[in-house]
Amino acid sequence: MKVIVFGASGMVGQGVLRECLVASDVESVLVVGRRPLGRSHEKLTELVHGDFADFSSVREQLTGYDACFFCLGVSSVGMKEPEYTRITYDYTLAAARTLAEVNPGSTFVYVSGAGTDSTEKGKQMWARVKGKTENDVIALPLHGYAFRPGYIQPLHGVSSPHRWMRVTYNVFGTVYPLLNKLMPKATTTTEKLGLAMLHVARTRPDQKVFYSTDFNAL
Template structure:
């Protein structure tokens, strides 16, 4: 795998706000030779690299098994907002779809990179009383316990829409002003997609440019975003925040 120069990727959820950005990123990367987008409807994107597969039963991936054997990286961007569907359906979409996919991929090949789009607050211990935190945590745990060789989980907070709008029940126009004020609470969908693709590619190609971009973004959060946010909270809430900060465990031991 390390000696490969070109990679085949597979995207689940390429019709969504984040998935479409991942799709464009993949199409524009020279290291990516072929992109397979699996979804229940077409993405509307036309490109020679792209092959779309219409699939409707996300609890059975048998027809896709021949495709899996040729895939190097899988980007999983299927998701539904809590409250948009009944609880049982929410759990099915968030956890069972992914669980069946992982089980199915494992029967074909374990030497694959899997990038899961999760969410801030995901709780793999499933102790959280919040449904979405529990469900996202359960999905993460499934991936973490799988035999897949390389697995990455992305937990964004607010996502600032790019090409496509979010289907969230909380309209972006309500959250956007906060995002402008405190950019550290979220990420642009295009940046998120770019990081996902960089990370997916970096560790299998060992390509330093991709690795440096990913490290740069992480360092930006540690060196710029987090101190900026802390400063803002300290200015706004004064002693109350300082007291809270003293009692709260550090996010990165000895740093924040």
């Protein structure tokens, strides 16, 4: 299996990339980003691309892959809807539409979030935007899926690029077993999330939206 990962510099993307690199059935991994990751691996290839709203110039480099794990995302805090939509919706669909054309029948997993609004009509801006993103990805002529994690505990050296988040995860990491026991439907780990993505890419189930309980059960 050949896999593409977007957002590999973020915490979720780091976790997903790690599971792809250690999976025996993953032949190669292409990481797409605006700047190099600064790491090397026999399976890893990087594609540095500046315009995430347009992938027409790199179509050939994106051809021949079986699955794409789209982990790119930002917090909506302090952002207005047009800006948040550009990053959350426009970037995701630009990648997904291109991959639907060059790799028809491939798998595309979009990392969304718990609380996403599939009706696209709710009061929360971020939930509406993510809901539309999910719906339009799933409607494309490929195997589209939406993953809605809640709290994610980083493992295996994975860390957030944001200092305040690293501090938070370090604190919660000491009590994660208890947190997971108290809120099993709202918690998971980067390892389980990555393994769940690979499972979906391998099996292409009929279920289209997955939650933490699903990740933890696979």
